[in-house]
Amino acid sequence: MSEMRAIEITEAGGPEVLKLCTRPVPEPKAGQVVIKVAYAGVNRPDALQRAGSYAPPPGASDLPGLECSGEVAAVGAGVDWPKVGDKVCALLPGGGYAEYVATPAAHCLPVPQGMGMKEAACLPETFYTVWSNVFMRGGLQAGERFLIHGGSSGIGTTAIQLANHFGARVFATAGSAEKCQACLDLGAERAINYREEDFVKVMKDEGGANLILDMVGGDYIPRNVACMANDARMVHIAFLNGPKAELNFAVVMAKRLTITGSTLRPQSDLAKARIADELREKVWPLLDAGKVAPVMDSEFALEKAADAHARMEGSTHIGKIVLKI
Template sequence: MPLPQTMRAVEISEPGGPEVLRSCTRPLPVPDADQILIKVAYAGVNRPDALQRAGNYAPPPGASDLPGLEVSGEVVGVGQNVSRWRVEDQVCALTPGGGYAEYVVCHADHALGVPANLSLDQAACLPENHFTVWSNVVTRGGLTGGEQFLVHGGSSGIGTVAIQLAAALGARVFATAGSAEKCAACEQLGAERAINYREEDFVELLRAEGGADLILDMVGGDYLPRNVKALADDGRLVQIAFLQGPKVALNFAQLMMRRLTITGSTLRPQSDLAKARIAQDLRDHVWPLIEAGRIGVVMDSEFALEEAAAAHARMESSAHIGKIVLKV
């Protein structure tokens, strides 16, 4: 069946709130030699999409200006250098942008097969969070079995993956969340203790346990000095976002005296090779855990592609638990 020349998509009409997302028609993207063309079934909704919509997270050079960093669907075209995938393969993929559309291109090595036990809507929840969690918790953060791990925002898409992966690695897992319902969800996923940050002080609780060996944080702001206090000696803090801002006063003498490490990363600007290496790690180490049922998908809600603004409003309300997807 021949491919169309145009496709439905959702674009950012101007920087602003969810209402600036609007439906449009765009030319069909064409894969280059190392890319595949995917007919999108579902697209994941992520915080970086909202940052881009607000004008604070520009796409990398050469990437689509459409939002959307992860999709699931069917391969309908392959570049001349691609041997891993064939037309009709079902995949989920990390994209540099363009996921809010009927078709998207991505590097062939940034796609993974859909786990046999998952549906396409569930598969669309995997790439962005698993690439982020693996690269920051395991590769950068060095988490190992027996260590104490704290993840903030435990009921978010990132948090639900981090809890399950850390538990599968044999770590003692702690998480923060903002309600009793969210805390219960974190504990059901494998957190030994979920801390309602509106009622309890995570610093006191972690210090009573001897401190966290690794903290994964996306809050920033006044959490930065509190995270330092909550770390065990030789502990590591990995920063992946700044919901409360990136600037704060911090006493760096503590880092020296207690041999602490503060690091962080963003995923989107990394090289194609770096992302391909993360994908291979996921293929080798995480996909088997998913297929064995040891790591599941936590889905909050599903919206039609044309309802992307409502999906963004849901995400920014912070009422969700797990992932939000768009059905394309």
């Protein structure tokens, strides 16, 4: 098979610019595998790329899609694992919205025991992001007060479960009673409906947040700082309300705060491989045992990618959206 179906971005714009196309099946380079894709996860960076504000890194596919599940179809030179026929889920540099995709072998992880391909496709982007930012960068410890904004998102539902499992006290913001209940069901101690309550007051009454995972930015940044405890950390992973804010850094200094953040896609292959190694050791046993699982929202056919993006950008979803390839 030399040709495959894929979804391409025909121009920068809304969901309607996503169109079905035909592309050559990729060949694995040294250190890579080619996966026959079963499902591809849909994530906000895909929408940013579609809109023209998040270009693929040099050498990556121009097709959207940063995670998938499937069966290994071919392996490049120097690859010991996975082998042809193995079922894997993988973090991708791009290209997931297609029947086949190439990615570094070191960014693959086994499909957890008892988990279907649909659920497995939702693991890589989200679990890599949460583990690297909350635990590796943010240093979350048992007993700490952890505030997650966007608690009902794919990132949020994953962060709640992992933080709860590792002994943190979890607080989450969400925009409806249904979304707040979903956060509580996953293990949040308190779910804050940001349309009705002030998360700053809630966290101050609890003694302040020790760690905040923020994907909102904008006017949330000074409010986050206001509700942080001494020696607290804030990790930014997105800016749905914009990346700019006016901030009094005297408060940052007085409280000895750490403000950091990261993006996943531009990091080196080695950095991503190190995250994969930690996930395999510390998180995959929880998935194998069914103690943690992705929260699923909806499934769309590959050719309905535009509808999947519209669903995600409507912000009514709870958990992950996938494309069935």
